[in-house]
Amino acid sequence: MTARILDGKSLAMQIRKEIAAEVVTLIEQRGIVPCLAAVLVGDDPASHVYVRNKEIACEKAGLQSRLFRMPATTTTSELLELLAQLNSDAKIHGILVQLPLPKQINERKVLDAVLPAKDVDAFAPENVGLISQGRPRFLPCTPHGVLQLLGRCEIETAGKEVVVVGRSDIVGKPLVSMFLQKTGPLGPTNANATVTCCHSQSTDLAEITRRADILVVAIGKANFITADMVRPGAVVIDVGINRLGDKIVGDVDFEAVSQVAGAITPVPGGIGPLTIAMLLQNTLAAAKSVQAQPQA
Numbered sequence: 001m002t003a004r005i006l007d008g009k010s011l012a013m014q015i016r017k018e019i020a021a022e023v024v025t026l027i028e029q030r031g032i033v034p035c036l037a038a039v040l041v042g043d044d045p046a047s048h049v050y051v052r053n054k055e056i057a058c059e060k061a062g063l064q065s066r067l068f069r070m071p072a073t074t075t076t077s078e079l080l081e082l083l084a085q086l087n088s089d090a091k092i093h094g095i096l097v098q099l100p101l102p103k104q105i106n107e108r109k110v111l112d113a114v115l116p117a118k119d120v121d122a123f124a125p126e127n128v129g130l131i132s133q134g135r136p137r138f139l140p141c142t143p144h145g146v147l148q149l150l151g152r153c154e155i156e157t158a159g160k161e162v163v164v165v166g167r168s169d170i171v172g173k174p175l176v177s178m179f180l181q182k183t184g185p186l187g188p189t190n191a192n193a194t195v196t197c198c199h200s201q202s203t204d205l206a207e208i209t210r211r212a213d214i215l216v217v218a219i220g221k222a223n224f225i226t227a228d229m230v231r232p233g234a235v236v237i238d239v240g241i242n243r244l245g246d247k248i249v250g251d252v253d254f255e256a257v258s259q260v261a262g263a264i265t266p267v268p269g270g271i272g273p274l275t276i277a278m279l280l281q282n283t284l285a286a287a288k289s290v291q292a293q294p295q296a
C-alpha cells in the first residue's frame with residue numbers, strides 16, 4: 001500500500017487566500033487592519049526563521065506585522081514591560097512571544113502576561129481553560145492545523161480511535177482536549193474522538209499506537225515512529241520538525257510508514273504551513289472582536 005499524501009502546504013495556501021479576502025472586507029467595512037506583534041528575544045537562528053516566515057505570511061494575507069527584537073540578556077521584567085505596552089496598544093490585535101526564551105527568563109510569567117484577548121497562540125491559562133470547556137476564544141495554532149487538515153481532507157474523527165504521542169502544553173495536551181470535544185472547528189465530525197495520549201513514560205508504546213485509526217505524533221525525535229508501530233490503513237499526522245544534517249524530517253519514518261498507512265502528512269509541507277495559517281486566522285479573529293468605538 002502507498003499512502004495518500006495529505007498536502008498541508010496547498011491547504012494552507014487555500015486558507016490564507018480565505019483569510020486575505022476576510023481582511024479586505026474588515027478593512028473596507030470597519031477600517032481595521034489586523035496587526036500581529038512578534039516578540040523575538042535572543043539570537044536563536046531557528047526562531048529568527050520562524051518569525052520571518054510568520055511576517056511574510058502576514059504581509060501576503062494583508063495583515064500588518066510588527067517585530068520587537070530584544071537582546072539575549074533581556075530580563076523577565078524587561079520583557080514584561082514590553083508586553084504591558086503591547087497589551088495596551090489598540091493598534092495591535094495579536095501578540096506572539098517566540099519560544100524558546102533565554103534560560104534566565106521566566107517563561108510561565110511571560111506567557112501569563114499576554115492579554116488573553118491578544119493571546120493568538122492560546123497559551124494563556126484563561127484561553128486554555130476555555131478550550132477545555134469547549135468554548136474557545138482562540139484555538140492553539142498547531143493543534144488547530146491538525147484538525148483543519150483532517151476536516152478539509154474529509155477524514156472524520158468522530159467515533160475514531162485517536163492516539164496522540166506527546167503531551168506538551170503547545171501541541172499534545174491541547175490537541176487531546178480538542179479531539180475530545182463534542183464539536184470541532186469544522187463541526188461534530190471534526191471532534192468526538194476516543195483519545196489516548198502517550199508520553200515518554202508510556203509502556204508498550206507500539207502496542208498503543210497500533211490501535212490508532214488516526215495517529216498524531218509530536219515528540220521531536222527524528223524518524224521515531226516506524227512501520228511496525230502503525231496499523232495498516234491508519235491516518236498518520238507527523239507534527240515533528242527535526243534537523244537531520246541538512247534535511248528537515250519529522251517524527252515518523254516517512255518512507256517506511258507510507259507503505260503501511262492509508263494517509264500521511266509529509267515533513268516539510270504538512271502541519272508546519274497550517275500552523276502559520278492558523279496564527280493568521282487567530283489574529284484576524286482578534287481584530288474582528290475589537291468593539292466599534294462609539295461615535296463622538
Ligand code: NDP
Nearest residue numbers: 142166167168171199200218219220239240241271272275
Ligand atoms: P516537547 O519537547 O515540549 O514535548 C515532547 C513530548 O514528547 C513530551 O510530552 C515527551 O514526553 C514526549 N516524548 C519524548 N520522547 C518520547 C518517547 N520516546 N516516547 C513517547 N513520548 C515521548 O515538544 P513539542 O510538543 O513542543 O514539539 C514536538 C515536535 O513538534 C518537535 O519536533 C517540534 O519541533 C514540533 N513542532 C512542530 C510545529 C509545527 O508547526 N509543525 C509546532 C510545534 C512543535 P514527556 O512529557 O514525558 O517528557
